[in-house]
Amino acid sequence: MAAKSTRSGSYPIQSQDYTPHPEPGPPTVEQETTFPRSIRALRNADEADDHGRTLVICLDGTGDQFDHDNSNVVNFVSCLRKHTLGKQVTYYQSGIGTYDKGGLKNGIGAAADMAVGSGLGIHIKDAYRFLMQNYREGDKICLLGFSRGAYTVRCLAGMLHKVGLLPAGNGAQINFAYKFFKDDSPEGWKMSAEFKKTFCTNVDVYFVGLWDCVASVGFIPRKLPFSKSPTNSIHYFRHAMALDEHRSKFKVCQWQHQDPNLKRSATVDLTPKAQVKRGMKKSFQLFGVGKTKQSKNDGHVANGTVNLNEVNGVGGEGTEEKDHFDGGVSEDYKGMTRKDIEQEKLERYFEALDATRRKHHAVKTDVLEVWFMGCHADVGGGAVKNEERHKLSNIPLRWMIRQCFECNTGILFDTAALADHGLDMHSLWPKYVPPQEPTMEPAPSTIDMYNKSALAPLNRRSALLRIGTYHRRADEEDFSAFREAHQSALLPESTEDYFDARAPINDQLKQAKGWWVLEFWPIKVRVLAKCGLGWEKKVRMNLGRYRSVREKSPKLHWTVQHMVAEGRYKIKPRTAHDCVWEKYV
Template sequence: MATPWVSRVRKILDTMFASSIHAHVMSGYEFLMQSYTAGDRICIFGFSRGAYTARSLAGMIHKVGLLPPNNFEQVPFAYKMYSRTDTIGWEQSNEFKKAFCVNVDIEFIGVWDTVDSVGIIPKRLPFTTSNTLVKTFRHAVSLDERRAKFKANLWNRPTSEEEKLGLPDPSHSAEPNVPALSKDATVDSDEVSFLFKDDKKRNEKTNGQAKKPRQGRGMTLGIRTVNSDDKLMNAYERIYSERNERMTDIEEVWFAGCHCDVGGGSVSNKTRHSLARIPLRWMVREIFKAQTGILFITERLTEIGMDPSTLYPFVVPRPDALPVGENKIRNRPVKEIPIRPHMLLTKKSRPTVADVSKPPPVTMLASEEEEDLMDSLSPIYDQLKVKKAWWFLEIIPLQLRYQRGNNQWVTYFGLNHAKPRFIPKQRAHGVKVHRSVKLRMEAEYEDERKRQKGKKYEPRPIFTVEPTWIG
């Protein structure tokens, strides 16, 4: 029997390790199964591991299709086939999709800081880093997060060679249990030979793949290896992806702050200014640009600092950002000691008009640019400083991963020790950073000690190219 204490422990473990991601994905799948009608536009949103859940849901729809309504008994089987990544799993998914499901497209995926950790033992689910069904993909990513279990999970942009790969023809497989490539598909010899290996051998470490990591913070122990399961999955994903003349419109933009400063949760929703308001406004604007048809309540747009007239019927280009001027990066507020109201200290006292009056309405600033400026100077809530317990996972050896530019995950066993995030493929694709980051870099700190030392905000990752500043 689940007691409140057991339920709380389960919730904490799910927060740390996403142990119930299968339940969340199947729940979302059932909702779409019951709600979807022909012509609907599917838009999926999520933050943190909810972002990974959103991408997994889209991946499940890609791999097994969408069941017709009221097929609840089939959903667990569909998820099992989706999560199975060996040859049999891919073939069963393909046959299941053709026999029972309908093909649907994903209009828009909007996610905030997708994180890599989906269990105590990291495992990537199919089509979570690339999905040809997705028309538009938008991702707001944290620059300053550094916890071991919060590594950024970025989208993979296929190379020109990968784009040439087509659908398999199971009736012309070159080997038993191995999907054949389409006639016009071209792949490199390494990928083909890898596919034809027996599934039992795919976890063996090939010569030259294992090497000692370079000495440096966060990589001081263990051996670094390329995950062969990821390599196999990448090949299968390209083979089982529909040929689509329309490429996914991808944009991943980096924002100042840690995990909760990008997706929300670091401060109360009633807080006047916070870093999380910036990526929220950016995402809303991207939704309007993509013409998804999503309806918004006008008053809510105003509350987050947006002028609805600049979004519909046409998205108006933004003017230049305001100068920082004398504005400074604000300190994190000190938590006040709670004091009982005076009315509770005496039995006969009654609340006055002042006690029950509503707070004055929030006065909106003149423009979204002014909102951006004030929000960009809000404090960063680094959980390694706010909640010291997170350091436990930084100072013990863990199986850690980082993402290469070719969508392969490199696994190593060692200490993370608050290692900054790595931005791959900067020279190939550049790096897009929101212009509010530049405002923060130009401003001084409100903290006098930091000012005396000449400290200014610097993003934690290393930029190897000049960023493209996004408004």
């Protein structure tokens, strides 16, 4: 839940007297409750019996796979129940650069794949193939990913929206489906609509959960249709983003709203290429040659059909810089290049056509993007060894798992695994209880144990809970004595967050100096306009420039606010003058 907006000082956040947060009383509810071995991510466990199957697709980041420093994608997968075909089917895919169609990659091949993202199509098609072979009508599709795996997730969702899902056993058609999906020409959009109508089924993606999605794949940025813009077939979109990442090739790829009332500062593209295009006077039309015609409904839908060959041309008027900082980003195409405007219109007209063929109305996506402390791998995991007791990546991992419950995904989790990742089980089952911001710091004895590195490992937490139909010890008195002796292992979730927030930030520009080579490569960057109320896109060397936060009310996880209030952390991303951070619990 969101709390009030705050602001102060050199960064827009209120500096109030920090009231340390309370350590809740002994978790007697957890101790006395017998938890089932697996629980569904539902707000009310009474609904579990009526819940259908869930398909969970997890796509890892560049070079990430199961190893000694696992990402949050692997950690999330470790919490899932597997081999429950009637209730849930899971799929994990290691990151770009780890394999191709010929098998595992290593050496030069792996490095090249990670550098230019040559295996992106293979990863998208493999995940699509899994869905094709396993989907049944009524299944909930949940997609999760980190880094370029998060970008792959968005591409997969875009492919499902643009060309639909082929029936099982049609593997020979997947390459054709992908070809039409990635073709962003007017003819490609038209053929995608026809391919979807002829061969495929409309499916909705219920949940998309991303850890720090990056905008580019490789040295050469690639954009596939619907990979960055929203689709109308996603119910819930959740995104954990890194405040401290500042490498040039790790620009965060946020949800692009199409709401005219969007509270985000506009961006004007002032790169040389864009300015030349805006200066061209000849008329430009998206489809065919000659003057196009506009229907009564602005060309969207006429008599239940959409003519993709009747689209208004993109005008070059009204793009003076002074008009760019007074509204949303997409609605009026303000500050966008001609190519971006073309694609935006193509997507909108495709959606209008698609809407005439859908059995159900398009959904309005519930979007939540929250900023967390740390760099890229501090949010998505993989920055430190698995056995490290406290790490920043634990916080967005627990947050994402909680979002699965808040969004009623029905994902089937292993109870012991959730406990061993630091979650308060009594707040997840049998009724979901949203987290509350703590108001007191942990007990002095607990802080003393933390300072001495004497806290019990996380994987001991589940041993202190009754899970399943049997007791861990036949003699209840022995179990009670065991539990009392190891009570410190069952710390409240807020206390785990409190200590994890004190873990060091893993900045790759400091730890691996080789990344600086790319900082001197000219790229498009956003710089704050002189008026301070909007952004200008220019070609610059990045030189370790921190990310731009374009929202006017960006959401900040409560652990960041507490660290700022304690003087342990300073928010570094660039914001507009009218930006006010909103604390999120």
